Amino acid sequence: MASKNLLLLAGDGIGPEAMAEVKKLIAAMNVKLGSGFITDEGLVGGCAYNAHGAAISDADMAKAMAADAVLFGAVGGPKWDAVPYEVRPEAGLLRLRKDMELFANLRPAICYPALAASSSLKQEVVEGLDILIVRELTGGVYFGEPKQIIDLGNGQKRGIDTQVYDTFEIERISGVAFELARTRKNHVTSMEKRNVMKSGVLWNEVVAQTHKARYADVKLDHMLADAGGMQLVRWPKQFDVIVTDNLFGDMLSDIAAMLTGSIGMLPSASLGAPDAKTKKRKALYEPVHGSAPDIAGKGIANPIAMIASFAMCMRYSFGMVAEADRLESAIAAVLDQGLRTRDIFSVGKTEVGTAEMGDAIIAKF
């Protein structure tokens, strides 16, 4: 049997509370189903900085490289606002993405029927919404050099960031988008700002070439990223798979998540290329929400995004499709039953805490 080594990096804020629910689930699966998950833990973000002076230690980084999959909670909080840039909490996440070469970030934006009414958008606009944002994650302005602040003298400084994309990077991320579209509604929308950015011109060109050469059966549209943001707000159901770069993907996936009315519910997967020999992809799974320091430690955080991230982990890293489906159904069932954490509470429903929500999902699983 293939190994199932998981590294749990709970991080800061509500990360540990949410991760605790996944730990319970894993323990239950190991005992009742003999699932054979082996877990190890490490520190990332502000807690790693406090312990080691770095947002992730080399030892934990090595564990992540060796694991079959990493489950990641959340990082950051006001406590670390004044920490130097190089060791700020986010640097841990960015190092994981870069060193593990997790170039493909999959962010589903799904509107759970039980929650359609809690979106700030009209119910008919978001009901049944199911889109997938495929965000490039190891390139663009996140990692391009030069990236620096220069002192120009006379009280003037210059801040510089560099957006860089190479053909192969655009090719491989669009390949992932087209492949995934084939398992869905067979429609990809590529977003960039080719009217302003040269990297956008190249992005547009390479996506079109990749489409023509290998995925002509998939419907492909190109949209300017600003227009794409508007269309997401106007009528999101026009989209199936959206493929876009690191920075636009950051913005657009957060907006798509917010449309669903349930940012506390949405998981994500970050995948590397399949290994030439083993075919295994390095992978990290994390909720779309952040560390929510304002509610941390109160036992009221919504663990669903973290649990749904574990479902994605089973699906993409371990081929446990049936179990992933069942876990996602369990989440939907508990919502249908009326259980709500505070962030998604509405009148007439039953408010529960983090642990109760986790227990209820495990019980339905």
Place this chain on the structure above:
Amino acid sequence: MASKNLLLLAGDGIGPEAMAEVKKLIAAMNVKLGSGFITDEGLVGGCAYNAHGAAISDADMAKAMAADAVLFGAVGGPKWDAVPYEVRPEAGLLRLRKDMELFANLRPAICYPALAASSSLKQEVVEGLDILIVRELTGGVYFGEPKQIIDLGNGQKRGIDTQVYDTFEIERISGVAFELARTRKNHVTSMEKRNVMKSGVLWNEVVAQTHKARYADVKLDHMLADAGGMQLVRWPKQFDVIVTDNLFGDMLSDIAAMLTGSIGMLPSASLGAPDAKTKKRKALYEPVHGSAPDIAGKGIANPIAMIASFAMCMRYSFGMVAEADRLESAIAAVLDQGLRTRDIFSVGKTEVGTAEMGDAIIAKF
């Protein structure tokens, strides 16, 4: 009396139709009120490319530099999709912004009461919405160098764009935001990605310094741009003035515009620094909407954004505050009366064309 020389650059698509309504209004004001506007016209965008092989000719550029204000329609369309990057329609607009040094782009997102129901967002989320996005317009990734595509050989290319911000650029745009906030709800939210971008770190630092040194009476919040996008969708009324960079401003202002359910209604102003001697600012006024080639030439485009842009022009370039107020009231009155162009039509209202809408507003003015 100060001169009132206007250069009208109607551009492509629905630009000319919308501009025609402003021309009628200007003619009426000159005749009935002796307003003394003097207008000249020029070409920009695809039509300029067709005529001169450039997105704006040097002669028209010189006219823009000399005018007291420029009224701009819209540029672009599928006809010019294959035109070389350097002469694409957008290049005309970008040259105007850069050469005129229009660093401050003011984009109000206002929800007209008569249209609150037509937003994709719930009525209570957008009703009464009145926010102002102050977007930096002559810096950042739009103009930074290097900006190029390099051929790496082996079928590989590299697309590069550079985001650059200097202290003085951030200082002057945040000054504009703070000044405007004082005339509104006295609250500025600055948005960047300081957790990923060095230019974001500098942005954050300079906004905070400017605030401390000169605008400590204004409430200032900092928000990451991705979180800002989410918050715009979740509860936009938490904002008053948002100040952000060129690229984030492009995305966020389009999203804010879409929230109002009336992107066809929203104007913008792009302002330069006051001249040391004359105190006059160079200025360009344009609708937020694009050229909408699909409906161009049909007489159904909504001229309100263009007319509202002229209201901003009277307010900011000519100090005609009373006239600007009256024009804005005329727009609201016509909407209250039930007149709608097709883009904002809803059952029970009266559908009118571009010219009828323009006439109705002029009649109420």
